[in-house]
Amino acid sequence: MLIENNASGTTLQLTLTQKDDWVKYISLAADYDFYHTWHYHAMASNGRPILFVYCEANNFIAIPLLERAIQDTPYYDLHCVYGYSGPISNLKFSDTSERLKRNFLKAFSAFLYKGSYVSVFSRLHPFFDQNILLQETDSIYENGKTVVINLQQSIEEQRKQYRQTTRDSIKKCRKFGYVSVETTAQEDIAAFTKLYQSNMNRISAADFYLFTEEYFTKLVRAKEFDCKLILVYSNDDLVCGSIIMCTNGIIQGHLIATNAHYLKNSPAKFLVDEISELGRKWKMKYYHLGGGLGYKEDSLLEWKLGFSNMVLDYYSWRFIANKAVYNQLVEKSGNQIHTNADFFPLYRMIPQ
Template structure:
């Protein structure tokens, strides 16, 4: 089904044993880099569904499928480790037949670190170990949580408190606009690709969503915004979706203060985890180490990289000028820009 079947899409997501806002109809409706579809297989009252974005492959009769920005992958009304083998096998067989009929060359989907989707997808080729992500366990006390903080992390948080930083939640349009400017300045500073340059309309849609709970939290020093984050609250999980810091406040790292404050609020919101994500490209880099300063809870992160039509995939890679043996962490290879 596509976006036109809004009510049905929402119904299947709500029936799922585990899902996140990344699976929602509204989040998919905001995607600009493909046509959203929700593939559903159903038998004996149980279902498995997989949301994806369809893209035509230029100058060919073929398409490929990839996922929205974030952690999606399959959902089901049953936990994946409780599904009958027949349901798993029938879903996969039906989906693979759908790929052949639809002239799809490849499928790329980032999996959700909390949902054990590997139980389903390990039955196929293409399950790829991407790296690690960091989460904060909000089911422990705040005191227990803070004992896991790296010394420099806790000192930075305390310094922000002494300097008078405060955190507020806002839905005001002027604050959404201010955060957008802050975020775009951050992306410009790190030379991010156009894909990551989300605009004010994007953030406005997210924060005013009726399908999921999305909040804009801002750290102020006096009247100046020092840092901000767009977070979502779904089924016990806070996702630190996007974060940005004012360059004038970088030396005080108010993002550390923000994470500590949101952790405290998360307990009031009855959340179980605060997912901070991983490093850049899910490598254990300086960003990963910064997040690691908050928690010992490290999750395995996987993606599904399935080649549905190997001869055509190889032809497309060859035509693109990329070496088929290239070990760069990029999929599908034929969409990578040659260096």
């Protein structure tokens, strides 16, 4: 743990070896999701996890990130875990003083300079108003929309929002006798892994998304957050399944997979409806379905809009800490600074 004191407050840089401190700060946050937890960061394989914390009086602002070396340079950059993370605080950002926000950004900038960090990328959480903290950096990007089912309304009101095609698919699955089960059995985790990997291979997904049985087992068995594996069966056939996370009233539809032989029946629609019912039993308030592929307005987003008219704006934070070095790295990569490509940092993009 690196600790620095200045006139305003104290800066901490936690790594995975400071598990108790990491867990403590997350648990004290007014808003957080499983994406912020020590356990989820401990599973990351694409960077060295750190939790930057700025403390002042009895308040703090923190942000978890993954550090990566920039090849053939003395520099590094920071990005986030897969999912929605961004900064957290023991205060709602709407209740945070201008002084605390300003001093956090100042301390974070000093941390970036000292650590030779060129850029920072973080997906922001659609529920947490993190823009209030970061807007002064002029580095917030609109990335599209995400879809949410409001579980605080009645199930009847919820289903009235379904498109007719969504309603028909769910009805058909019930007619076929599909059933959903929550499970932690190892053979079920193995079966879901096989189904998920076959889905990823079918769509030629990047290697990053080919999660293993060990990965799913660690999620399901984690103590720091509430992960659930929900599977849908037709007799003895595994039809589809989803890994979901339940944190502070929000269900995150983390990953979903469908048996190719059953795609024509749209069993994933039935699964979403079933999870929304279970969510009410678990006292959840929202079921966050997410957005389109790469957060574009595509067929996946349209599929999710078939369930709900509650839509949230989704943003990412793309901060350049060292513009001169950033521009040099982009030029060296063969890319153009003023490209329209939705990619950050540009020096990591493979030139088209």
